[in-house]
Amino acid sequence: MITANARAVFGPSDPFKAITIDRRDVGPRDVLIEIQYCGICHSDIHFARGEWGSVNYPIVPGHEITGIVADVGSEVTKFTVGDRVGVGCMVDSCRECVNCRKGEEQYCLNGHTLTYGAVDKYGQPTQGGYSTHIVVDEDFVLRIPEGIELDVAAPLLCAGITTYSPLRHWGAGPGKKVAIIGLGGLGHMAVKLARAMGAEVTVLSRSLKKKDDALRLGAHHYYATSDPETFEKLAGSFDLIINTVSAKIDVDAYLSLLALDGTLVNVGAPAEPLSLNVFSLLGQRRSYAGSLIGGIRETQEMLDFCAKHHIAPEIEVISADRIDEAYERVLASDVRYRFVIDISTMRTA
Structure with a gap:
């Protein structure tokens, strides 16, 4: 031993x-x-x-x-x-x-x-x-x-591959609008990776206190979710939303931000169950999904991607x-x- x-x-x-x-x-x-x-x-x-x-x-x-x-x-x-x-x-x-x-x-x-x-x-x-x-x-x-x-x-x-895998799987890249819920350990990596992949990146966070950081990290836009007008203004906007927070959210409200065939992906893992109204999915053929880290091959791919694009x-x-x-x-x-x-x-x- x-x-x-x-x-x-x-x-x-x-x-x-x-x-x-x-x-x-x-x-x-x-x-x-x-x-x-x-x-x-x-x-x-x-x-x-x-x-x-x-x-x-x-x-x-x-x-x-x-x-x-x-x-x-x-x-x-x-x-x-x-x-x-x-x-x-x-x-x-x-x-x-x-x-x-x-x-x-x-x-x-x-x-x-x-x-x-x-x-x-x-x-x-x-x-x-x-x-x-x-x-x-x-x-x-x-x-x-x-x-x-x-x-x-x-x-x-962990934080790198947890966000890289869904971004790759759901096709983040040029011409795609991607939103990141939360700007913590996972969220800040999602911003950097999505930007490097060529997507238009928006951060959705409870307040405006991290706006300067988000823009510095590569986000194109930033909105406070505590402002009810945010959900009205951004309705039907995004092809992909990555939820990085480990807290309970209003799933239906965030689903409303998806465009036709858009997907909301949970990578944060809250301790309590989340619920939704199925009609939030039906109207625009939206999807609600989850993603768990990545395989060994994809993790190595992510490390090489970060080295190539100077992401840390x-x-x-x-x-x-x-x-x-x-x-x-x-x-x-x-x-x-x-x-x-x-x-x-x-x-x-």
């Missing part, structure tokens, strides 16, 4: 504590990664606080992982010691179902293995990237392209002893726009 320093929570309302965890020995197809950075995703907060169901505590969150390859198994062909790599939201899948064979491992019909909070094929609970080391099968390791630093690369492994998230790097503070600031929307943990600060903990 390999011992790693980590930060874990032991209950839904507990603060993070320094612990040591065991990582499995490097198998023939495994890659040992010395983690350098790990982003903090809103999903980490939901999971750590038990908001999505029962949790087998203690849990080490983190699925926006970047680092350096420290060792490889005897059958590894994709990576060598010293490579710059990343790990996202999943570390395994069945590899055999129709979805896996299509390169859509995130929709594995037998259930993909989450980076944390799951049980791996060895029968052990998975623990995430708030730790100094991780061992992952080479097929679920991503290569970080030159030109992207490891700290800014970390949020791309806006981050604030913090030490490991500030994770609890960061969680509270995320909930208060007090981050522009993603916290990233400097894992070197827990190596001696």
